[in-house]
Amino acid sequence: MAAVHLYLLSFTFLYSAVLGENDRPIIGIITQEVSDEAFLRYGKTYIPDSYVKFLESSGSRVVPIRLNLSEDEYVHLFHSINGVLLPGGAVDLLNSSFARTAEIFYKLAIEATSSGNYFPIWGTCMGFQILTALTSGKDLLSKTSAENISLPLIFTDDASSSKMFHLAPPDLLLAASRERITANFHHYGITPKTFYANEKLSTFYRILSTNHDQDGVEFISTMEAREYPIYGVQWHPEVNRFQWQSDLAYPHSVNAIWISQYLANFFVNEARKNPNRFLNWKEEESALIYNFPLTYTANISGYEQVYFFD
Numbered sequence: 001m002a003a004v005h006l007y008l009l010s011f012t013f014l015y016s017a018v019l020g021e022n023d024r025p026i027i028g029i030i031t032q033e034v035s036d037e038a039f040l041r042y043g044k045t046y047i048p049d050s051y052v053k054f055l056e057s058s059g060s061r062v063v064p065i066r067l068n069l070s071e072d073e074y075v076h077l078f079h080s081i082n083g084v085l086l087p088g089g090a091v092d093l094l095n096s097s098f099a100r101t102a103e104i105f106y107k108l109a110i111e112a113t114s115s116g117n118y119f120p121i122w123g124t125c126m127g128f129q130i131l132t133a134l135t136s137g138k139d140l141l142s143k144t145s146a147e148n149i150s151l152p153l154i155f156t157d158d159a160s161s162s163k164m165f166h167l168a169p170p171d172l173l174l175a176a177s178r179e180r181i182t183a184n185f186h187h188y189g190i191t192p193k194t195f196y197a198n199e200k201l202s203t204f205y206r207i208l209s210t211n212h213d214q215d216g217v218e219f220i221s222t223m224e225a226r227e228y229p230i231y232g233v234q235w236h237p238e239v240n241r242f243q244w245q246s247d248l249a250y251p252h253s254v255n256a257i258w259i260s261q262y263l264a265n266f267f268v269n270e271a272r273k274n275p276n277r278f279l280n281w282k283e284e285e286s287a288l289i290y291n292f293p294l295t296y297t298a299n300i301s302g303y304e305q306v307y308f309f310d
Contacts, residue, residue, distance in 0.1 A: 043308030086127025
């Protein structure tokens with residue numbers, strides 16, 4: 001009960017900080033090209049439902065950002081939504097339709113926030129990696145084998161003063177540092193050595209946590225931009241509540257649920273600070289992900305349900 005009480009207090013504190021601003025946030029999720037043959041019969045691009053539910057659970061609606069639109073269409077969409085989530089997956093960090101689309105929104109977000117229009121971006125796993133490539137202009141990934149394993153976070157000294165964690169209840173941070181509640185599904189990552197050797201990365205972001213892979217290699221697991229509302233996690237907070245395949249390392253303990261909900265609340269509340277709106281309700285309604293059907297995919301993948309497009 002104490003943990004729940006602290007959670008409610010943290011949520012109230014976070015929400016009160018933005019009370020009176022945007023209470024109908026809409027966040028875009030970039031789709032990615034299908035690479036799994038089992039998915040090809042359903043569509044060419046997709047978004048796992050777990051990312052959608054992750055945002056919806058904290059009071060946001062979702063718009064799919066489809067690939068291969070014109071830059072003008074992306075600019076218009078940017079000025080209609082309140083944040084962007086870059087999901088996990090597997091694409092070329094520099095030369096893919098996903099990377100091109102992410103770069104457009106990344107640059108627009110930097111420009112908007114610099115001009116006083118606060119626009120947040122969240123990257124998970126591949127999304128985290130894409131952020132490092134967008135900032136550095138390079139693919140700086142190293143082999144970090146942390147596939148299908150849950151880990152506790154090793155927090156850095158910067159975590160306590162970070163935007164992401166400085167309001168987190170102490171019991172949550174303690175649990176995250178001791179319990180295996182962060183799910184990892186990656187073969188590559190960014191090492192601290194690579195991070196600090198690249199001036200663009202080290203001056204733009206600060207490291208909030210690290211981990212070690214199955215071979216003992218250290219990798220960055222959580223980071224945030226110093227001057228912008230841009231956040232990245234190499235792990236998957238969305239799976240804790242919304243993915244259930246029993247042979248995959250999806251943590252479902254009370255504290256695993258807590259950290260997932262805390263981070264969803266955090267990012268959606270960041271989006272509440274952005275005032276962007278669609279031109280009218282009809283345009284807004286037609287853009288929402290509710291217009292697209294869900295497909296059950298737990299029998300062919302680790303995702304329970306997936307939205308397919310194109």
